[in-house]
Amino acid sequence: MNMFKSMAIGVAGLAMATVATVGVANAWEPTKPVDFIIMAGKGGGADKMARLMQSIVEKENLANRPLVPTNKSGGSGAEALIAAKKAADPDHTIMVTLNSFFTTPLRQPGIDVDIMSFAPVGRMAEDTFLLWVHKDSGLKTFEDFLAKAKADGNKWVMGGTGKNSEDNIITDFLNNNYGLDIKYIPYKGGGAVAKDVAGKQVNSSVNNPSEALGFYESGDMVPLVAFTDERLPMFPDVPTLKEKGADFSYFMQRAVVGAPGMSDEALAYYTDLFTKVYNSADWQKYKSSKSLMGDFMAGQALRDYWTTQRNRHESILRASGAIK
Amino acid sequence: MEILLSLFNGILIALEPINLGLAVIGVVVGLFVGAMPGLGSVNGVAILLPFTFVIQSFTGGATSPMIFLAAIYYGAMYGGAISSITLGIPGASTAVATTFDGRPLAMKGMAHVALVAAALASFIGGTVSNVLFTAFAPLLASVALSFGNPEIFALMLLAFATFVGLGGDDIPKTLFSICFGLVLATVGFDIISGEPRLIFFDITGFSHGIRFLVLAIGVYGIGEMIWTINTSRYGSSMSKVDVSWASMIDAMKRFQEAWRGTLIGSLLGFFVGILPAAGATPGSLMSYGVTKMLSKNPKEYGKGAIDGVAAPEAANNSASTGAMLPMMTLGIPGSPTTAVLLAGMVIWGLQPGPLLFTNQPDFVWPLIGSFYVSNLVAVLVNLAFIPVFLWMLRMPFTILAPLIFVLSLVGTYAAYMDMFDVWLMVFVGVGAFFLRILDYPVAPAVLAIVLGPIAEPKLRQSLLLSDGDFSIFFTRPIAGPITVIAIILILLPLFKVIYDKIKGKPAEA
Numbered sequence: 023m024n025m026f027k028s029m030a031i032g033v034a035g036l037a038m039a040t041v042a043t044v045g046v047a048n049a050w051e052p053t054k055p056v057d058f059i060i061m062a063g064k065g066g067g068a069d070k071m072a073r074l075m076q077s078i079v080e081k082e083n084l085a086n087r088p089l090v091p092t093n094k095s096g097g098s099g100a101e102a103l104i105a106a107k108k109a110a111d112p113d114h115t116i117m118v119t120l121n122s123f124f125t126t127p128l129r130q131p132g133i134d135v136d137i138m139s140f141a142p143v144g145r146m147a148e149d150t151f152l153l154w155v156h157k158d159s160g161l162k163t164f165e166d167f168l169a170k171a172k173a174d175g176n177k178w179v180m181g182g183t184g185k186n187s188e189d190n191i192i193t194d195f196l197n198n199n200y201g202l203d204i205k206y207i208p209y210k211g212g213g214a215v216a217k218d219v220a221g222k223q224v225n226s227s228v229n230n231p232s233e234a235l236g237f238y239e240s241g242d243m244v245p246l247v248a249f250t251d252e253r254l255p256m257f258p259d260v261p262t263l264k265e266k267g268a269d270f271s272y273f274m275q276r277a278v279v280g281a282p283g284m285s286d287e288a289l290a291y292y293t294d295l296f297t298k299v300y301n302s303a304d305w306q307k308y309k310s311s312k313s314l315m316g317d318f319m320a321g322q323a324l325r326d327y328w329t330t331q332r333n334r335h336e337s338i339l340r341a342s343g344a345i346k
Numbered sequence: 347m348e349i350l351l352s353l354f355n356g357i358l359i360a361l362e363p364i365n366l367g368l369a370v371i372g373v374v375v376g377l378f379v380g381a382m383p384g385l386g387s388v389n390g391v392a393i394l395l396p397f398t399f400v401i402q403s404f405t406g407g408a409t410s411p412m413i414f415l416a417a418i419y420y421g422a423m424y425g426g427a428i429s430s431i432t433l434g435i436p437g438a439s440t441a442v443a444t445t446f447d448g449r450p451l452a453m454k455g456m457a458h459v460a461l462v463a464a465a466l467a468s469f470i471g472g473t474v475s476n477v478l479f480t481a482f483a484p485l486l487a488s489v490a491l492s493f494g495n496p497e498i499f500a501l502m503l504l505a506f507a508t509f510v511g512l513g514g515d516d517i518p519k520t521l522f523s524i525c526f527g528l529v530l531a532t533v534g535f536d537i538i539s540g541e542p543r544l545i546f547f548d549i550t551g552f553s554h555g556i557r558f559l560v561l562a563i564g565v566y567g568i569g570e571m572i573w574t575i576n577t578s579r580y581g582s583s584m585s586k587v588d589v590s591w592a593s594m595i596d597a598m599k600r601f602q603e604a605w606r607g608t609l610i611g612s613l614l615g616f617f618v619g620i621l622p623a624a625g626a627t628p629g630s631l632m633s634y635g636v637t638k639m640l641s642k643n644p645k646e647y648g649k650g651a652i653d654g655v656a657a658p659e660a661a662n663n664s665a666s667t668g669a670m671l672p673m674m675t676l677g678i679p680g681s682p683t684t685a686v687l688l689a690g691m692v693i694w695g696l697q698p699g700p701l702l703f704t705n706q707p708d709f710v711w712p713l714i715g716s717f718y719v720s721n722l723v724a725v726l727v728n729l730a731f732i733p734v735f736l737w738m739l740r741m742p743f744t745i746l747a748p749l750i751f752v753l754s755l756v757g758t759y760a761a762y763m764d765m766f767d768v769w770l771m772v773f774v775g776v777g778a779f780f781l782r783i784l785d786y787p788v789a790p791a792v793l794a795i796v797l798g799p800i801a802e803p804k805l806r807q808s809l810l811l812s813d814g815d816f817s818i819f820f821t822r823p824i825a826g827p828i829t830v831i832a833i834i835l836i837l838l839p840l841f842k843v844i845y846d847k848i849k850g851k852p853a854e855a
Contacts, residue, residue: 070689216678
């Protein structure tokens with residue numbers, strides 16, 4: 023069938039090809055390259071993941087048109103949200119999102135983005151967070167960390183990705199819940215944060231495993247506590263914050279969404295496409311090797327998840343004073 | 347000794363027919379991608395990343411795909427110079443500094459000298475950085491780690507300092523140009539606070555900031571073209587080019603004049619390249635500035651100094667190898683292109699980081715070997731194509747001008763796929779023409795818009811660390827000396843004026 027299709031294109035040109043394509047399948051398919059917006063800068067966790075998804079699509083030949091990644095990292099994702107909202111062709115615009123998908127519209131009502139207007143293509147994973155320090159700090163346990171951070175007051179520095187971002191939320195929680203005064207320094211991406219922990223430019227971070235893995239394996243960075251519900255298979259000796267008595271866990275959604283106004287046919291196509299990506303051997307391998315959690319989720323279930331997450335972030339941001 | 351043995355084995359693997367073939371194809375692809383205005387190594391590598399899976403399915407390991415992509419990266423660094431020199435449009439952001447003197451040389455009918463100098467300087471820059479990379483990779487990784495926020499800011503300050511002298515002798519106009527560029531660099535979302543800034547007229551296009559290539563193509567493509575049309579209204583501005591063996595050999599002899607720029611570019615470019623914030627573009631601009639500053643005839647720069655071509659070209663090749671270092675040893679990309687390469691490594695199942703050299707020697711050493719091979723291939727291919735590129739220059743300006751215009755439009759669109767950027771580019775081009783009529787130097791503004799977005803967050807992160815205390819830039823062992831040197835350089839023209847006054851000489855205009 024495919025051979026016929028390409029022969030038709032070669033021999034009879036574009037008109038004939040259109041006929042052939044229609045003959046093959048009635049379902050909606052992209053008719054031009056798909057704009058694949060990444061809501062974060064190059065080189066971070068979200069970026070690597072997006073490029074992996076793109077490569078799996080290419081490698082397994084899952085789509086008839088390529089996904090073209092563009093990084094829009096401005097304003098903790100505001101730039102990406104606006105670009106998707108104003109997309110000229112919503113059927114050919116999809117976006118990889120982080121939790122800034124929830125927080126940025128809350129913090130910046132001015133950009134006038136309703137996340138429920140986005141199409142729920144699929145949640146590919148939930149990323150996890152751990153507390154990292156440098157091995158030379160001598161800190162071995164979370165209690166050590168609390169004692170040291172408390173003694174150092176605002177001389178203890180936490181590096182993190184962006185202002186009022188996931189990293190900032192966790193830092194705020196630690197400050198408020200344990201009476202700490204950790205100073206938070208925003209960076210452009212998680213890779214740069216990990217590098218500065220390894221280089222002892224900052225004292226700690228709450229990097230995702232994928233961002234800190236290189237320095238964890240070399241022994242430079244040590245995880246003290248996981249912000250998950252259960253211990254991570256990759257870090258069996260690292261306790262969770264819940265074990266330490268705090269009712270707090272925090273995850274980052276790694277989801278693909280469609281631009282507002284995407285047709286139901288296109289949404290069905292992309293959900294199907296990313297289900298295949300999710301089930302591919304490469305994705306599953308990446309998921310386990312980078313300590314990612316969460317099952318595939320799409321449609322109404324994903325919308326409900328968004329509602330829960332948005333409400334939770336609203337109360338977190340309200341409690342920390344980031345929004346009124 | 348162990349290193350030499352590993353390197354030797356690596357080169358042998360890189361010379362295997364399949365790998366050598368991929369290197370040659372990669373270099374040629376890169377050369378053309380780099381020469382196309384707007385398309386740089388990042389586009390070439392990103393577009394061909396999926397193709398590497400085909401290669402991987404034939405060869406198995408990650409080595410051959412990486413050799414292919416690295417060769418594209420290399421080729422593009424060579425190619426960027428070609429359109430900078432022949433058309434005056436920077437082929438890639440890394441080649442902007444090459445237009446400063448490359449274009450004037452071409453207008454004087456010395457395009458062959460500029461092209462040969464660019465190729466040879468690129469080769470030397472690449473070789474120097476390869477040797478440094480091979481010998482000192484683990485050590486340099488720790489140097490990169492010791493550069494925190496204050497250190498990087500101090501380095502950026504030093505870059506500005508070298509450029510105060512770049513705009514000719516009119517210091518106030520140069521400072522104005524730098525400040526103007528810095529203001530433009532703040533457009534878009536602020537990284538630290540997340541707030542939008544200077545989104546003129548609420549146009550969405552400004553939210554991603556004013557992109558560097560938009561500015562560069564506008565200034566050097568459109569602005570330069572209007573300038574040429576304006577100045578050569580009555581004369582024929584067809585460049586004379588001489589394509590013969592004699593002229594090529596003559597060009598190679600002339601390259602001897604450029605040893606200083608080549609050396610500075612090779613070393614400085616490599617060093618800036620290994621810092622995971624900067625990349626090849628600041629490296630090439632800084633090398634140009636430093637070379638000019640140390641030159642005996644700084645007035646020749648911008649009018650066709652061979653050193654002015656050699657320095658940025660040596661630097662951008664050197665920096666591109668340098669940028670591989672934080673990518674491989676720290677898992678952090680030093681440039682947009684290495685970000686894509688990094689993603690590739692993750693996809694091929696490698697874990698970049700401090701242990702890569704120990705855990706994956708079968709990947710690392712053939713790759714390093716391929717840097718040497720690709721570099722040699724690239725210089726040979728480049729020299730072989732020079733007559734073809736020169737032929738472009740023989741076109742009458744009445745054909746060349748519309749071609750430059752079209753390439754500028756297409757190139758800007760190709761870079762970001764955004765029509766707003768295309769309009770902005772034309773607007774910038776016209777604006778740059780008027781600035782030039784008023785005798786304002788535009789190069790410092792271009793520098794400011796490259797370095798501004800790197801310097802500003804580093805400045806603010808540093809001040810957050812120190813609770814707003816500026817002494818952080820003076821008291822740290824690495825940042826301190828760099829900051830002091832930068833400030834002395836900035837004040838140097840002032841000292842000169844005072845010195846001349848005391849000596850009773852009239853201050854130079």
